[in-house]
Amino acid sequence: MKEPFLSALPIIEEIENAGFEAYFVGGSVRDYLLGKKIHDVDIATSAKPAELKTIFPKTVDVGIAHGTIIVIRQGQGFEVTTYRTEAEYKDYRRPESVSFVRHLEEDLKRRDFTMNAIAMDKTGSIVDPFEGQHALKNKVIATVGSADERFQEDALRLMRAIRFVSQLGFRLEMETEKAIEANAHLLLHISVERIMAEMAKMLEGPYKTEAFKILLRSGLYKYLPSLFNKREDILAALDYRISPLNENQIWLLFLYLSQTTSTDRELKKWKLPTKKIKALTRALDYLKLRLLHEWTAYELFKAGRETGVLVETVYETIQHRPVGSAAQRIYGHFDKLVIKARDQLAVTGNDLLVWAGEPGGPWVKELLEEIIKAVLNGDIPNDKQEIRRWVKACGLL
Structure with a gap:
C-alpha cells in the first residue's frame, strides 16, 4: 500500500478501535488496482456521523445529511462517509432521502459502475461483491445491477460512463450502452454545470475519439448545450486525430468546425468562465488568420506564446499533420521576437x-x-x- 492510503490508515484504525468498520472505497481503489496515480482517498464506514464525531476531535460537516464529514488529522482532511442506502430519486440526480446502514455491501450496491463498487481494508484486502476487478481486467464499464435503474436514479451517470471511456480506454458493456441510448433524454434534467464538469474530464481523456463515437451512437450528443450537439460537426472532428488534443484545443477545434458567428453565445450555453470564453474567442480569430498565412511577428506578439501554441496545435490538426512539435516551434518563433511584451x-x-x-x-x-x-x-x-x-x-x- 502507498500514499495517500498510508496517510489515511490512522483514520481507519481509529474507527475500527472504536468498534466500527471502515474501508477505502471508490475511485481511489479503482485507480490503485489499475496502477494509476491517486490524488485522494474516500473512506466508508459503518459508524454514523454522530458516532464519528465522538471518535475524532476535529471534523467539518460537508454533507452530513448524506453521511459525509471531513476528518481533520495533522492538518490534512479526509472524507469519511457512513454506509448508506438511498430512497427514490426525485429529479434524476438526488435521492429523496438516505438511510444509514451497517453493512458494506448495501453501500456498495448503490454505486454507479462495478469498477467503482470495490472496497479495500487497511491491509490491502479487497472486497468486491459485484465483480469490479473482473471489469477492470477486461476493461469493461458496466453498471451495478440494472443499467436503466442506475441511469434513471442519476442521469449524470450517462456522462460519467462516457467520461470513463475517454479516461481509461475501456469499452461499455452492451446493456450499459443500450441503456445510455434509451435514457439519453434524461440528461435534460441535469444542470449545465454538472454536465460541463464531466465534459471537461472527457475532453482531457486520451481516448476521447471513442468517447465521441459513443456520444454519436447513443444519441446523447443531442442533449448537450451547444457545439458538441451537431452530428455533422462530431463526424468532421473524427476525421482528424483528436486524441492528442487537450480540452481547450478541442473547444477551439469545434468552434472552427461549427462556423458559428456568435462564439460568446455558444460558449455561454456551457456556462464557461468569462475569462475562458474571451480566450477561446480570441484564439479563434488568430486561427482564422493562421489558416490564411504563416504567423507574422506582430500577430504572434499580439497573440502571446500560450495562445500561439493553442492555435498552432489546432491548425496542425486541421492540416492532418502531427501536433507534437507545434509548441516547440511556437516557443522558438516567440523567443526570436525583438520584444516579447509591450x-x-x-x-x-x-x-x-x-x-x-x-x-x-x-x-x-x-x-x-x-x-x-x-x-x-x-x-x-x-x-x-x-x-x-x-x-x-x-x-x-
Missing part, C-alpha cells in the same frame, strides 16, 4: 506626448502599435532615438 519597447506613451506636444488621445495607442509593428518587422531597431527619427520621417508626429 513594456520592452524603448518608448512609452509619455514619450510620444512629449515629442508631439499635444494632448493625449486614441492616437497615442495607435502610434504605439505602428511602432511595435515596425520594431518587430525589423524596420527600425528598438532604440528610443531611432524610433523618434523614424516617427518623424514617416510624418506620424
Whole structure:
C-alpha cells in the first residue's frame, strides 16, 4: 500500500478501535488496482456521523445529511462517509432521502459502475461483491445491477460512463450502452454545470475519439448545450486525430468546425468562465488568420506564446499533420521576437506626448502599435532615438 492510503490508515484504525468498520472505497481503489496515480482517498464506514464525531476531535460537516464529514488529522482532511442506502430519486440526480446502514455491501450496491463498487481494508484486502476487478481486467464499464435503474436514479451517470471511456480506454458493456441510448433524454434534467464538469474530464481523456463515437451512437450528443450537439460537426472532428488534443484545443477545434458567428453565445450555453470564453474567442480569430498565412511577428506578439501554441496545435490538426512539435516551434518563433511584451519597447506613451506636444488621445495607442509593428518587422531597431527619427520621417508626429 502507498500514499495517500498510508496517510489515511490512522483514520481507519481509529474507527475500527472504536468498534466500527471502515474501508477505502471508490475511485481511489479503482485507480490503485489499475496502477494509476491517486490524488485522494474516500473512506466508508459503518459508524454514523454522530458516532464519528465522538471518535475524532476535529471534523467539518460537508454533507452530513448524506453521511459525509471531513476528518481533520495533522492538518490534512479526509472524507469519511457512513454506509448508506438511498430512497427514490426525485429529479434524476438526488435521492429523496438516505438511510444509514451497517453493512458494506448495501453501500456498495448503490454505486454507479462495478469498477467503482470495490472496497479495500487497511491491509490491502479487497472486497468486491459485484465483480469490479473482473471489469477492470477486461476493461469493461458496466453498471451495478440494472443499467436503466442506475441511469434513471442519476442521469449524470450517462456522462460519467462516457467520461470513463475517454479516461481509461475501456469499452461499455452492451446493456450499459443500450441503456445510455434509451435514457439519453434524461440528461435534460441535469444542470449545465454538472454536465460541463464531466465534459471537461472527457475532453482531457486520451481516448476521447471513442468517447465521441459513443456520444454519436447513443444519441446523447443531442442533449448537450451547444457545439458538441451537431452530428455533422462530431463526424468532421473524427476525421482528424483528436486524441492528442487537450480540452481547450478541442473547444477551439469545434468552434472552427461549427462556423458559428456568435462564439460568446455558444460558449455561454456551457456556462464557461468569462475569462475562458474571451480566450477561446480570441484564439479563434488568430486561427482564422493562421489558416490564411504563416504567423507574422506582430500577430504572434499580439497573440502571446500560450495562445500561439493553442492555435498552432489546432491548425496542425486541421492540416492532418502531427501536433507534437507545434509548441516547440511556437516557443522558438516567440523567443526570436525583438520584444516579447509591450513594456520592452524603448518608448512609452509619455514619450510620444512629449515629442508631439499635444494632448493625449486614441492616437497615442495607435502610434504605439505602428511602432511595435515596425520594431518587430525589423524596420527600425528598438532604440528610443531611432524610433523618434523614424516617427518623424514617416510624418506620424
